[in-house]
Amino acid sequence: MAYAAGMGEQLVAVSAWSDYPPEAKKLEQVASWQGINLERILALKPDLILAWREGNPQRPLEQIANFSIPIVYLDAKTVDDIPASLRQLAIYSRHPEQAERAATNFQQGIGELQHAGKTHNATPLRVFLQFGTQPLFTSSKATLQSQIVSLCGAENIFSDSPVPWPQVSREQVLRREPQAIIVGGAPERIASVQAFWQPQLAVPVITVNEDWFSRSGPRLLLAAQQICSQLAELRPTLSSAK
Template structure:
């Protein structure tokens, strides 16, 4: 028994030593997407960030970082010149060819590709090993898990509500269940009328939406803008007739970060309003 205890202590000391070494070796971090920037700050790595992507605007300190990436691609020469110890990349969002090139040149890259809500605390735990104070990330992960469980309990056995999540108007687009935002809607009891689309972000038309008969329409756009598109279909769509058109906070909803909890609270509350009206 004593031997087992000593062995466990040795493993813990070894792990702690390895984590400390990683933290000491990682002093210059570049983030290539808004959500990885936000995650870095949440994990206590904000003081090590030296550059980020366009639209990395949270927390406010992120706005002061140099921009080395946007929707067009990466500023390769500038990234190399900054000599980062670690790059945080969005798998599927950042160009794979340029990321592969950075790896070939010896850059260390952590890829973020969240599929489920529980991937958020897992990512925080992963990032903790690069922080000088790993407890910041570990406490954030624990707090997220606790609040997520509380929200899950509060939303158990809720009736399904058919929804349409509108992205833009020209073209009219939405999300399938394979996309990130659908995680939040599903958590709250939402039933996507385009759940089974073959692509993550399908292009649709108004007739498709009418056939789907959503009980509520969500959009990151102002309600007035969304209503202008659907007002002519008031008699055909219950969501319009019953004024169930709502604007959502796009950053809370689309970025897999601790603020996803705010998106869950917002969506669940609005779906409850729809339920109360039926």
């Protein structure tokens, strides 16, 4: 997100798993799922902290705030939040025009997919968003991933889950009769996913770039384009089979 907003040259450190673009891997890592290295962050004397509430424990962030270091929270929960976050970062970027361009391009791309999705038949395809196998997880309508599926003219079969990332059983999935399965990974993963569900469930498996699909940044548009194009190819066959 920061690089897309033109802030790459301003970054002094990152969190673990910050690997895009490649330049991000060269920066010092000061945070991970295990916590935040507060001492090191203070030593770097940043002018600004970019944080994600759900990805960091709140107490260390409160400690940082006590040192009068501003914190900008990037908590994209909807597709519309992504361009909004880019425009928020434009205020701090040395290249605000880059942030605005990224926000506009994202909105235009999503708008095109929404328009294309509305041209399909009124009955959405039922899809299962699969994350892992043992245990088996999926997502609800409260997630960006489910929203992407919706704009592609499909319906997440677990959209009604009261929790964002529910663990589900094989039997629950079979009862909801998905017409297709979406998983993160390369196309080579299709065979193993199909083998996992056979013989009870024999439906097409759609793969999407895992990095694009799992991160709440501008590359989510690329994931949406991948999913929408594959669903569009499958739709005539799946619709006639209902």
